[in-house]
Amino acid sequence: MPMSAGYPFSAIVGLADLRLALLLNAVSPGVGGVLVRGEKGTAKSTMVRALAALLPDASVVSGCRFACDPAAPDPACPDGPHDASAPGEDRRARLVELPVGATEDRLVGSLDLERALAEGVKAYEPGLLAAAHRGLLYVDEVNLLHDHLVDLLLDAAAMGTAHVEREGVSVRHAARFLLVGTMNPEEGELRPQLLDRFGLTVEVAASRVPRERAEVVRRRLAYEADPDGFARRWADDDAALAARIGAARALLPDVALPDRELDRIARVCAAFEVDGLRADLVTARTAIALAAWHGRVEVEAADVRQAALLALPHRRRRNPFDAPGLDEDLLDEALRDEDPEPEPEPEPDDDPDGGPDGPDGGGPDDERPDGERPDGTPPGRADPGADQGRTQPPQAPAASTAPPEAAPRDTPPRDTPPRETAAPVAPDQAAVAAAEPFRTRLLAVPGLGQGAAGRRSRAETGTGRTTGERRAGRGAAGRLHLVGTVRAAAPHQVARGRTGPGLVLRRDDVREAVREGREGNLVLFVVDASGSMAARARMRTVKGAVLSLLLDAYQRRDKVGLVTFRGAGAELALPPTSSVEAGAARLEALPTGGRTPLAAGLLRAYEALRVEKLRDPRRRPLLIVVTDGRATHGRDPLGEARRAAGLLAASGTASVVVDCESGPVRLGLAARLAADLQGPVLGLNDLAADGLAGLVRDLRAAS
Numbered sequence: 037m038p039m040s041a042g043y044p045f046s047a048i049v050g051l052a053d054l055r056l057a058l059l060l061n062a063v064s065p066g067v068g069g070v071l072v073r074g075e076k077g078t079a080k081s082t083m084v085r086a087l088a089a090l091l092p093d094a095s096v097v098s099g100c101r102f103a104c105d106p107a108a109p110d111p112a113c114p115d116g117p118h119d120a121s122a123p124g125e126d127r128r129a130r131l132v133e134l135p136v137g138a139t140e141d142r143l144v145g146s147l148d149l150e151r152a153l154a155e156g157v158k159a160y161e162p163g164l165l166a167a168a169h170r171g172l173l174y175v176d177e178v179n180l181l182h183d184h185l186v187d188l189l190l191d192a193a194a195m196g197t198a199h200v201e202r203e204g205v206s207v208r209h210a211a212r213f214l215l216v217g218t219m220n221p222e223e224g225e226l227r228p229q230l231l232d233r234f235g236l237t238v239e240v241a242a243s244r245v246p247r248e249r250a251e252v253v254r255r256r257l258a259y260e261a262d263p264d265g266f267a268r269r270w271a272d273d274d275a276a277l278a279a280r281i282g283a284a285r286a287l288l289p290d291v292a293l294p295d296r297e298l299d300r301i302a303r304v305c306a307a308f309e310v311d312g313l314r315a316d317l318v319t320a321r322t323a324i325a326l327a328a329w330h331g332r333v334e335v336e337a338a339d340v341r342q343a344a345l346l347a348l349p350h351r352r353r354r355n356p357f358d359a360p361g362l363d364e365d366l367l368d369e370a371l372r373d374e375d376p377e378p379e380p381e382p383e384p385d386d387d388p389d390g391g392p393d394g395p396d397g398g399g400p401d402d403e404r405p406d407g408e409r410p411d412g413t414p415p416g417r418a419d420p421g422a423d424q425g426r427t428q429p430p431q432a433p434a435a436s437t438a439p440p441e442a443a444p445r446d447t448p449p450r451d452t453p454p455r456e457t458a459a460p461v462a463p464d465q466a467a468v469a470a471a472e473p474f475r476t477r478l479l480a481v482p483g484l485g486q487g488a489a490g491r492r493s494r495a496e497t498g499t500g501r502t503t504g505e506r507r508a509g510r511g512a513a514g515r516l517h518l519v520g521t522v523r524a525a526a527p528h529q530v531a532r533g534r535t536g537p538g539l540v541l542r543r544d545d546v547r548e549a550v551r552e553g554r555e556g557n558l559v560l561f562v563v564d565a566s567g568s569m570a571a572r573a574r575m576r577t578v579k580g581a582v583l584s585l586l587l588d589a590y591q592r593r594d595k596v597g598l599v600t601f602r603g604a605g606a607e608l609a610l611p612p613t614s615s616v617e618a619g620a621a622r623l624e625a626l627p628t629g630g631r632t633p634l635a636a637g638l639l640r641a642y643e644a645l646r647v648e649k650l651r652d653p654r655r656r657p658l659l660i661v662v663t664d665g666r667a668t669h670g671r672d673p674l675g676e677a678r679r680a681a682g683l684l685a686a687s688g689t690a691s692v693v694v695d696c697e698s699g700p701v702r703l704g705l706a707a708r709l710a711a712d713l714q715g716p717v718l719g720l721n722d723l724a725a726d727g728l729a730g731l732v733r734d735l736r737a738a739s
Contacts, residue, residue, distance in 0.1 A: 045086035046273035064325040068235025069215030091129035130171035178217030190233035307370035488655040490556020490593035497553035508548035520547030564663035566632035601637030603630035634667035635676035665705025681712035691715035
């Protein structure tokens, strides 16, 4: 049964933060849009699409492809200039959806090739940015969109203008819209530069309350049974929300931001050490929109607090391993008004709303001396031991109640084992923490790839610099090489009887551009976790190197996988993924010990690469085998390992072997394995930042 009515915004159960963030952007698009992060099946797309029905109607100049306002037409509109008496028409605010596979032409527009070639005129064909002007632009799975498209999209959203400079076309047009992006973090993160460009970020998750889950299902089934009737039951609630949005928009210019609240915003952003000043601006705009939404003409402290909770979580991340979120104790401390008069007897739970005219309800002074907590922690601060684990969030409680002499302040971070585990361990050792990650040099796959989205190896891509032309196949219009096409058709115009200004074309005349850019790769680590690798210092170094390359892969939009082998077999510990958090978690929990089934590890890697090639055939793999080359499991351990390596080499997989052998006597087995894989071998120390420069040279030499 076709659904003639969209799901009502008011009928969505829960998701209060997302609801508020969307409504605030509807009130003030200058806030900068919303990025919705959450697991699949949480009604992210449903709520965004439902919001479009609440937006006020737009009055546009009749026939204008760029939705100019008759009251204030854009003087630079490509369809202008518009006469002051030009007729207008009212229409619903548009919801424009940008698909993941969109091209740059589709987003910003391009030369109208049909008119250029047939009529000999230069005309501009608008893209989705023009269609979204004064409406809502929705990007589902924004983290899977090509980086250059996200850059164009966010630039237009920030400036309110789209610039097109390509194929002899130079156009500027207005592009002010409410931007909403959704993403599932399990499928990979946005780069920090792009993440910062979204005004607000909201984390969503399905309710774990059975009553709420049942109500979601009940309403959805009722909607599917009778969409129009369900929409009518919620029409009054949606109409009330739409009226409130309109009233808040009208009130917005009159809302004042007092200096005391502006100072409060600056203190909060400084306390969380966010980069740049975009966070301050977004927080201020959000606080103003909140005041207008609540019908007030002045921003209050509560508005600033709520705005900070929406605008700052994604800006305080320093690397992909940091979980988004805010320490609300630190937030409240930064929001607290500075009292010019010192308190005579400070208490640990000083109430920011209290003053010298009333008690704060604290405990006796002899129980909490000098305003400290019972555990000796200053008020508003996390436990001092919390900073010894880099992955522990600031708000995490203290994990130990041991006396001070058992955990001195100068104890090294988590890579040092506790005293009770310092004795020799059993063959199956507990997981050892990774060393600190470091910045790596570019590690590229040799040759020219086919252009999986990314920023690592050379490849033919749909974007990048044009390096040549070739005869086009079917469906190549999006990559047309205009000069090459004209050059191919020009000698035949007399023979084809051309009489008008346009060219007479044949299919064989069409040329497509050959462009070279960068691609992402699949970096598959095969890590020896057997007893021969069980030295804690060695595994700590290996894990630190893998963690560093994992971070580099995140920045270069690669996929990463992890195969480990120990005992009697091998395991695909991390299937190929773009999720940095998942990779770091699996690496952190990797135990060691047992025999060395090297052949099993290589065969498991071969199978993982074979399956992934079926799923993502354009993404070239890079295999990094981290081992000392020993093989101690099977009837013919070394022979089986050499045959498995030959299978990988025959498949054309680019490989690197990291030799972890140590000690005065070395067998050189890792070098023999590298020869079988037809790739270079590196010492463990060569994985430092400077050593990776030589790795690139070795890879190119091996090709």
